[in-house]
Amino acid sequence: MSTTRGARQPTIKEVATLAGVSPMTVSRTLAGGVNVRPDLQARVMAAVRELGYYRNENARSLRPGQPSGLIGVAITNLANPYYGNFALGVEEVAAEHGRRIILGNTGEDAGRERQLVSDFIGRQVDGLILVPTSGEAAHLQPERLGDVPLVLASRRVPGLDVDTVLLDDVGGAYRGTIGLLDAGHTRIGFLGNRSSVFTGERRYRGYEQAMTERGAPVDPSIIARDQQDVDAASRAARAMLDHPEPPTAIFSANNRNTIGALREIGRRIRDGLPGPRPAVVSFDDFELSELMPVPVTIIDHDARLLGREAATLLFARLEGTAESKPNTVELPVTIEHP
Amino acid sequence: MSTTRGARQPTIKEVATLAGVSPMTVSRTLAGGVNVRPDLQARVMAAVRELGYYRNENARSLRPGQPSGLIGVAITNLANPYYGNFALGVEEVAAEHGRRIILGNTGEDAGRERQLVSDFIGRQVDGLILVPTSGEAAHLQPERLGDVPLVLASRRVPGLDVDTVLLDDVGGAYRGTIGLLDAGHTRIGFLGNRSSVFTGERRYRGYEQAMTERGAPVDPSIIARDQQDVDAASRAARAMLDHPEPPTAIFSANNRNTIGALREIGRRIRDGLPGPRPAVVSFDDFELSELMPVPVTIIDHDARLLGREAATLLFARLEGTAESKPNTVELPVTIEHP
DNA sequence: CCAATCGTTGGTAACGTTACCAACCGACAG
DNA sequence: CTGTCGGTTGGTAACGTTACCAACGATTGG
Numbered sequence: 001m002s003t004t005r006g007a008r009q010p011t012i013k014e015v016a017t018l019a020g021v022s023p024m025t026v027s028r029t030l031a032g033g034v035n036v037r038p039d040l041q042a043r044v045m046a047a048v049r050e051l052g053y054y055r056n057e058n059a060r061s062l063r064p065g066q067p068s069g070l071i072g073v074a075i076t077n078l079a080n081p082y083y084g085n086f087a088l089g090v091e092e093v094a095a096e097h098g099r100r101i102i103l104g105n106t107g108e109d110a111g112r113e114r115q116l117v118s119d120f121i122g123r124q125v126d127g128l129i130l131v132p133t134s135g136e137a138a139h140l141q142p143e144r145l146g147d148v149p150l151v152l153a154s155r156r157v158p159g160l161d162v163d164t165v166l167l168d169d170v171g172g173a174y175r176g177t178i179g180l181l182d183a184g185h186t187r188i189g190f191l192g193n194r195s196s197v198f199t200g201e202r203r204y205r206g207y208e209q210a211m212t213e214r215g216a217p218v219d220p221s222i223i224a225r226d227q228q229d230v231d232a233a234s235r236a237a238r239a240m241l242d243h244p245e246p247p248t249a250i251f252s253a254n255n256r257n258t259i260g261a262l263r264e265i266g267r268r269i270r271d272g273l274p275g276p277r278p279a280v281v282s283f284d285d286f287e288l289s290e291l292m293p294v295p296v297t298i299i300d301h302d303a304r305l306l307g308r309e310a311a312t313l314l315f316a317r318l319e320g321t322a323e324s325k326p327n328t329v330e331l332p333v334t335i336e337h338p
Numbered sequence: 339m340s341t342t343r344g345a346r347q348p349t350i351k352e353v354a355t356l357a358g359v360s361p362m363t364v365s366r367t368l369a370g371g372v373n374v375r376p377d378l379q380a381r382v383m384a385a386v387r388e389l390g391y392y393r394n395e396n397a398r399s400l401r402p403g404q405p406s407g408l409i410g411v412a413i414t415n416l417a418n419p420y421y422g423n424f425a426l427g428v429e430e431v432a433a434e435h436g437r438r439i440i441l442g443n444t445g446e447d448a449g450r451e452r453q454l455v456s457d458f459i460g461r462q463v464d465g466l467i468l469v470p471t472s473g474e475a476a477h478l479q480p481e482r483l484g485d486v487p488l489v490l491a492s493r494r495v496p497g498l499d500v501d502t503v504l505l506d507d508v509g510g511a512y513r514g515t516i517g518l519l520d521a522g523h524t525r526i527g528f529l530g531n532r533s534s535v536f537t538g539e540r541r542y543r544g545y546e547q548a549m550t551e552r553g554a555p556v557d558p559s560i561i562a563r564d565q566q567d568v569d570a571a572s573r574a575a576r577a578m579l580d581h582p583e584p585p586t587a588i589f590s591a592n593n594r595n596t597i598g599a600l601r602e603i604g605r606r607i608r609d610g611l612p613g614p615r616p617a618v619v620s621f622d623d624f625e626l627s628e629l630m631p632v633p634v635t636i637i638d639h640d641a642r643l644l645g646r647e648a649a650t651l652l653f654a655r656l657e658g659t660a661e662s663k664p665n666t667v668e669l670p671v672t673i674e675h676p
Numbered sequence: 677c678c679a680a681t682c683g684t685t686g687g688t689a690a691c692g693t694t695a696c697c698a699a700c701c702g703a704c705a706g
Numbered sequence: 707c708t709g710t711c712g713g714t715t716g717g718t719a720a721c722g723t724t725a726c727c728a729a730c731g732a733t734t735g736g
Contacts, residue, residue: 008484008485009459009462009484009485010484011721011722011723012722012723012724013722021685021686022685022686022687023686023722023723023724024685024686024687024724025684025685025686027723027724028684028685028724031724035683035684035685036684036685037683037684037685040684040685052481052482052484054456054459054460055460055722055723056400056460056462056721056722056723057457057460057461057462058396058397058399058400058406058461058462058722058723059396059400059691059721059722059723059724060722060723060724061396061691061723062394062396062397062400062690062691062692062693062721062722062723062724063690063691063723063724063725064690064691064725065691065725066691066723066724068396069461070440070461078422078423078425078426078429079419079422079423079426079642080422081417081419081422083422084416084417084418084419084421084422084425085416085417087416087422087441088416088417088443091416091441091442091443092443095442095443100440100441100442100457100458100461101440101441102408102438102439102440102441103425103429103438103439103440103441104429104433104438105426105429105430105433118392119395119438120438121347121392122392122393122394122395123395123396123408123438124347124394124395124396143390144390146346146347146348146390147346147347259625259626262626262629263626263628263629266626266628266629286625286626287597287624288597288600288601288604288624288626288630290601290604290608291600291601291604291629291630291631292626292629293629304417349691349692349693350692350693350694351692359715359716360715360716360717361692361693361694361716362694362715362716362717363714363715363716365693365694366694366714366715369694373712373713373714373715374714374715375713375714375715378714378715393692393693394691394692394693396692396693397691397692397693397694397721398692398693398694399693399721400691400692400693400694400720400721400722400723401693401694401695401720401721402720402721404693404694404721
């Protein structure tokens with residue numbers, strides 16, 4: 001035998017019967033009560049409370065023109081605090097506009113992304129916010145999305161001209177690298193994503209630009225661009241520091257690579273291994289960076305704000321206040337010296 | 339002039355017309371195609387592709403007995419990586435069961451929680467997973483939820499007997515404290531949540547239990563239980579270390595307090611201030627804890643697994659395979675010495 | 677005193693979908 | 707040749723809601 005559960009959700013009809021009015025009067029009351037006699041409103045509200053009635057939002061959004069009140073959000077990795085903050089920013093702005101978010105995690109899998117987008121559209125979302133994976137993007141073309149507006153965050157998709165929020169990846173990486181060069185470093189290693197990842201490519205470009213501008217050699221043997229997780233980053237850092245001519249500083253293009261590099265550097269210090277104690281510049285913040293055994297410069301940014309901006313762009317589109325041409329917002333980053 | 343957008347979503351009727359069949363044949367085809375001639379199925383699928391048709395899940399779930407495929411999830415703070423991982427675990431299991439999650443952030447606000455739960459029910463969620471706030475819980479009583487099953491995570495709600503997943507807070511705090519006592523510490527400070535927070539209370543109990551069992555004095559002047567954020571935790575740690583008889587070790591009941599305490603300890607070390615360099619035991623993991631200037635013991639647990647377990651309980655309930663009595667799962671924690 | 681107007685209320689239809697039933701077809705057994 | 711049966715197809719109604727229109731009573735102006 002199953003557990004005793006409460007009854008199924010009551011309908012507007014039952015509320016109407018209990019209140020002794022028609023369903024229309026209930027509907028009007030719940031919609032704000034314009035042109036409904038106060039005493040009837042009171043009876044309706046009493047019936048609503050007594051039955052524990054909730055309006056069926058799905059049935060509601062069935063009527064043409066009615067928004068569903070849902071925003072579909074697909075991100076690549078919710079376990080990364082960066083994306084947790086991003087999702088929080090989106091959720092906040094959505095809530096301010098009386099919307100909820102449906103959240104999906106793609107895990108950098110284009111197939112899963114496609115599946116999520118289909119499902120979101122099937123659920124009649126009012127809009128989509130996506131941190132796109134690197135796969136092909138046929139399923140994101142406007143004609144496939146119907147009239148559902150899309151905002152991209154953090155990354156762009158080739159051949160897709162839509163509202164986008166980005167970080168100043170190039171500028172941040174450039175300025176971070178310049179900081180190292182100013183401090184006298186000339187041999188600077190690079191740890192980052194594979195170049196097919198949009199941010200990886202942009203951050204590398206900033207690094208490269210600073211290096212060549214200052215005439216510092218860009219040496220492929222201390223450039224590692226294929227690490228997505230901490231362990232791979234640790235290994236790459238190890239190889240770099242075991243290089244016959246090791247770098248005196250390391251530029252890390254993201255949080256995962258920073259943690260991996262510092263883990264390796266910390267290990268060498270603890271074990272008393274010889275070799276350089278490289279300065280580190282990290283794109284992405286992490287907590288207690290000021291307590292690291294080597295100086296760490298942070299290229300900081302606000303993921304939550306990024307989420308808020310993405311949602312703000314989306315609602316501008318939904319409310320028709322956006323320019324007709326796709327908008328791109330590029331958020332500044334700040335450099336925090338140790 | 340607004341942007342040119344694609345047409346609105348096509349309906350099953352339009353697909354049917356294009357394929358030259360009835361809507362029913364389209365519906366049957368999309369439902370798996372039992373008893374539909376293969377050539378008609380092919381025509382239907384071609385029309386679906388041509389029009390970019392997606393089934394309207396909201397209209398679908400309108401029919402009685404049909405699940406909406408949505409799980410409502412409300413957590414207290416998405417910015418905390420702990421809850422990001424939790425949400426990821428829930429999302430994974432939900433996806434394995436063909437469900438999506440609607441996510442809301444309560445920010446420890448009972449009113450917001452109530453609002454979110456109403457909205458979730460209005461959207462006909464198949465189930466609810468909640469990290470409850472500390473407020474009163476009338477809105478969570480079964481009769482208010484209708485037939486929507488509820489799973490609590492991380493915390494219990496007084497007077498609410500439902501499926502729950504918890505950590506072994508008491509045992510973890512006890513073992514962590516015992517570790518400090520074994521290492522010779524007797525004067526151990528406590529940093530944690532206010533006692534009205536369920537986990538704060540349980541972790542304090544584990545600490546207290548270990549202290550009294552070993553005859554160590556529980557001194558209220560080095561017990562601070564009212565910090566929710568890093569800055570408050572830093573201030574509490576500062577007061578504790580400025581105490582005329584400062585603790586030689588600190589037990590921190592959560593991530594936020596740990597970061598705050600270490601920030602203060604690091605500051606004192608950098609500034610060369612005198613006084614103890616307390617060992618730290620932290621309930622909740624954080625990255626690079628092994629690189630801290632004082633030894634940090636981690637009471638570790640798997641937030642993602644907690645999320646998975648919560649979702650697993652919920653689906654057991656939904657599929658009727660759960661025992662009729664509410665279930666409680668208490669996940670173990672591990673102690674990681676520095 | 678009647679007509680027009682306004683506030684209030686309810687009936688009907690429609691949103692997109694699918695369960696149910698009826699109808700049709702061909703094949704095959706008697 | 708007829709009856710039955712299984713596979714296939716379509717029509718109808720209903721899910722819960724609200725826009726629209728019709729109807730009603732009361733008030734007001736002429």
